[in-house]
Amino acid sequence: xxxSTVQPVFKLxxxxxxxxxxxxxxKFDGTHPCLTASAGYDKIIxxxxxxxxxxxxxxxxxxxxxxxxxxxxxAVIALAAGxxxxxxxRDMLLIGSPSQILAYxxxxxxxxxxxxxxxxxxxxxxxxxxxxxxxxxxVGGNSSVQGLNWQGTELFWNVVSGKVxxxxxxxxxxxxxxxxxxxxxxxxxRVLKNNxxxxxxxETGPVLCLTPVTEIRFAYGLANGTIGIYEEGIRLWxxxxxxxxxxxxxxxDTLACCWSNGRVDWREGTTGxxxxxxxxxxxxxxxxxxxxxxxxxxxxxCVSDRGEVMGYPPYQENTGFNATSKKLPSEEDxxxxxxxxxxxxxxxxxxxxYEANAATGSMSLETPERGSTAMPTNTRLQVAVSASPEExxxxxxxxxxxxxxxxxxxxxxxxxxETGETLARHPPASQLRSMLQMPLKPPRxxxxxxxxxxxxxxxxxxxxxxxxxxxxxxxxxxYTVAVPGTTxxxxxxxxxxxxxxxxxICIWINQNFLLEQDVTLESEDTKELHLNLFCLRSQSQLDMxxxxxGQVKISTPDIRLAGDLIQSLAVYLNLSDLQSTxxxxxxxxxxxxxxxxxxxxxxxxxxxxxxxxxxxxxITALLPAAQDAAAFDLKEMLNRYxxxxxxxxxxxxxxxxxxxxxxxxxxxxxxxxTILQQASRLRVGKYSKAVVAASRKAVREDNVEALIKxxxxxxx
Numbered sequence: 001x002x003x004s005t006v007q008p009v010f011k012l013x014x015x016x017x018x019x020x021x022x023x024x025x026x027k028f029d030g031t032h033p034c035l036t037a038s039a040g041y042d043k044i045i046x047x048x049x050x051x052x053x054x055x056x057x058x059x060x061x062x063x064x065x066x067x068x069x070x071x072x073x074x075a076v077i078a079l080a081a082g083x084x085x086x087x088x089x090r091d092m093l094l095i096g097s098p099s100q101i102l103a104y105x106x107x108x109x110x111x112x113x114x115x116x117x118x119x120x121x122x123x124x125x126x127x128x129x130x131x132x133x134x135x136x137x138x139v140g141g142n143s144s145v146q147g148l149n150w151q152g153t154e155l156f157w158n159v160v161s162g163k164v165x166x167x168x169x170x171x172x173x174x175x176x177x178x179x180x181x182x183x184x185x186x187x188x189x190r191v192l193k194n195n196x197x198x199x200x201x202x203e204t205g206p207v208l209c210l211t212p213v214t215e216i217r218f219a220y221g222l223a224n225g226t227i228g229i230y231e232e233g234i235r236l237w238x239x240x241x242x243x244x245x246x247x248x249x250x251x252x253d254t255l256a257c258c259w260s261n262g263r264v265d266w267r268e269g270t271t272g273x274x275x276x277x278x279x280x281x282x283x284x285x286x287x288x289x290x291x292x293x294x295x296x297x298x299x300x301x302c303v304s305d306r307g308e309v310m311g312y313p314p315y316q317e318n319t320g321f322n323a324t325s326k327k328l329p330s331e332e333d334x335x336x337x338x339x340x341x342x343x344x345x346x347x348x349x350x351x352x353x354y355e356a357n358a359a360t361g362s363m364s365l366e367t368p369e370r371g372s373t374a375m376p377t378n379t380r381l382q383v384a385v386s387a388s389p390e391e392x393x394x395x396x397x398x399x400x401x402x403x404x405x406x407x408x409x410x411x412x413x414x415x416x417x418e419t420g421e422t423l424a425r426h427p428p429a430s431q432l433r434s435m436l437q438m439p440l441k442p443p444r445x446x447x448x449x450x451x452x453x454x455x456x457x458x459x460x461x462x463x464x465x466x467x468x469x470x471x472x473x474x475x476x477x478x479y480t481v482a483v484p485g486t487t488x489x490x491x492x493x494x495x496x497x498x499x500x501x502x503x504x505i506c507i508w509i510n511q512n513f514l515l516e517q518d519v520t521l522e523s524e525d526t527k528e529l530h531l532n533l534f535c536l537r538s539q540s541q542l543d544m545x546x547x548x549x550g551q552v553k554i555s556t557p558d559i560r561l562a563g564d565l566i567q568s569l570a571v572y573l574n575l576s577d578l579q580s581t582x583x584x585x586x587x588x589x590x591x592x593x594x595x596x597x598x599x600x601x602x603x604x605x606x607x608x609x610x611x612x613x614x615x616x617x618x619i620t621a622l623l624p625a626a627q628d629a630a631a632f633d634l635k636e637m638l639n640r641y642x643x644x645x646x647x648x649x650x651x652x653x654x655x656x657x658x659x660x661x662x663x664x665x666x667x668x669x670x671x672x673x674t675i676l677q678q679a680s681r682l683r684v685g686k687y688s689k690a691v692v693a694a695s696r697k698a699v700r701e702d703n704v705e706a707l708i709k710x711x712x713x714x715x716x
């Protein structure tokens with residue numbers, strides 16, 4: 001891999017600083033593309049290089065002749081554009097502020113709609129999916145997603161358990177209809193089909209970027225620098241960088257990756273290997289794929305945070321960036337030769353080590369002393385994972401099958417260790433043994449692949465052999481069998497009925513739990529199963545009772561865990577619909593509290609808004625009076641201006657109170673939506689979808705008792 005000598009096909013300066021992540025390209029007149037970006041707290045710039053001067057609210061910029069400025073009264077959080085209105089082929093501009101959404105027709109200088117968004121606005125896209133065939137403005141908030149038509153009417157709404165960071169429409173299940181893929185701050189990629197979540201993909205960090213690659217593949221980028229590609233829910237590859245991903249785009253035959261430090265990589269779609277790389281002079285703000293030159297082919301438009309815009313043509317595997325260039329194949333050949341030469345050197349070094357081992361092995365036959373690197377050929381590395389209730393973690397035990405010792409071990413596992421993804425253990429020489437223990441504490445109930453590299457040899461060895469193994473931890477690995485006589489949790493539970501043999505339930509438990517002994521039935525005639533478990537993470541109880549008549553009862557104080565168990569069991573048993581009855585007093589209590597807080601905050605916001613409007617009217621009346629008094633009574637003028645200053649200070653104080661009230665309202669709504677999402681996960685299929693719809697209605701009507709009933713019995 002080497003830095004590319006590729007030159008951009010166009011380059012320009014906006015003469016404005018650009019806010020990273022808030023950049024789009026749209027055709028506001030239906031023909032000419034315009035780069036639109038946030039250039040500060042409440043300012044939007046529109047670059048129109050092909051003419052079509054923007055009029056109306058947008059004013060010509062003094063810093064650039066081809067840039068117009070659009071000033072707003074609120075902060076710009078998100079931008080999107082698309083043919084939202086069906087009777088015109090123009091793109092409509094969607095502007096998201098902390099609590100409001102504005103749909104604006106730039107060409108006609110008219111507002112399509114202006115709508116409040118109490119849950120906040122983080123991401124906006126324009127697209128259609130499932131039964132919603134018309135283009136929708138899809139808004140991702142702090143704990144929910146909603147779809148609005150061109151008139152601002154809400155067509156769908158759903159809850160998620162984390163802040164929405166990225167969204168795309170993509171045909172995930174290959175049925176000819178798009179689904180909505182949602183990347184969340186809680187490290188999940190969720191797939192929404194017709195207002196119902198059909199799958200959740202667990203990742204190792206907040207999902208910042210999503211982009212379609214082909215008809216069956218999509219790429220993702222995480223906050224920890226990981227990027228990769230999925231195909232039909234299966235991850236093909238992933239790589240990690242120290243930088244954060246700003247944007248991903250499929251350009252030509254490669255995946256273009258834009259990093260926060262201004263670096264742009266072109267990677268192979270099948271392996272992730274870097275083919276070319278360029279470096280911008282400043283940090284990256286966005287990377288978009290658009291025909292900005294209007295030549296009939298899309299370019300990769302890279303925008304820096306200083307306002308520099310560069311366009312690169314699509315990269316093709318056979319011809320590179322330039323079909324007429326003859327240097328690129330030779331560069332690829334030299335790169336391949338270098339890689340092969342490095343492999344040759346590594347193999348030669350390994351061969352020397354084997355020859356040294358053979359020589360010392362033959363010497364050990366003649367002399368009683370053992371060679372420094374010799375090792376029995378039957379040496380094996382053994383790995384076991386067991387529960388440690390005293391340490392509230394899992395013990396990863398690495399051992400050998402003979403007198404050799406484990407000199408050091410390196411464990412790679414994403415999302416387990418607090419300080420990173422790697423844990424190294426190298427005990428002092430006095431504590432070297434053939435067994436090494438390492439603690440594991442998975443913070444979430446997701447399956448984890450643990451990659452182990454161990455140095456094995458003798459205590460006096462100078463060279464060690466490297467053993468590599470992979471151990472997979474099941475989803476519910478942090479649960480172990482409870483001590484007999486432990487009091488079961490009877491107040492919080494969920495019950496449902498399934499028609500399945502208990503033998504299959506045993507297989508599901510053995511696959512998803514890490515128990516010392518596999519769960520087996522006493523005889524083939526046994527039709528009941530009772531399991532009492534203990535959570536190493538939270539020290540809570542988990543009891544699962546499977547009755548002979550198909551009645552299942554899961555008792556746990558954690559409503560999230562109950563939902564995870566039901567979803568896992570439904571996937572394993574291929575259940576399309578499942579109704580349940582739940583009783584979670586703690587969740588019900590928290591639900592009442594959050595609804596009460598939301599009501600109080602709503603009343604306070606209305607009162608503060610009225611007071612602010614009243615003070616603003618007084619200021620508008622006092623200012624002309626003070627100006628008139630300046631002509632005949634200076635003392636009266638000073639008194640008027642003092643009143644204006646006092647009212648202005650009161651307005652500033654009220655502004656701070658309104659801001660804290662808004663933050664409190666967003667937090668309360670997020671907690672409320674989290675509980676509703678957990679309640680929906682206690683059901684499967686149409687029953688889960690009905691819970692979401694009924695909860696939305698109850699929240700709008702401020703009906704707490706209806707919400708409690710929905711949590712308990714669903715929308716029956």
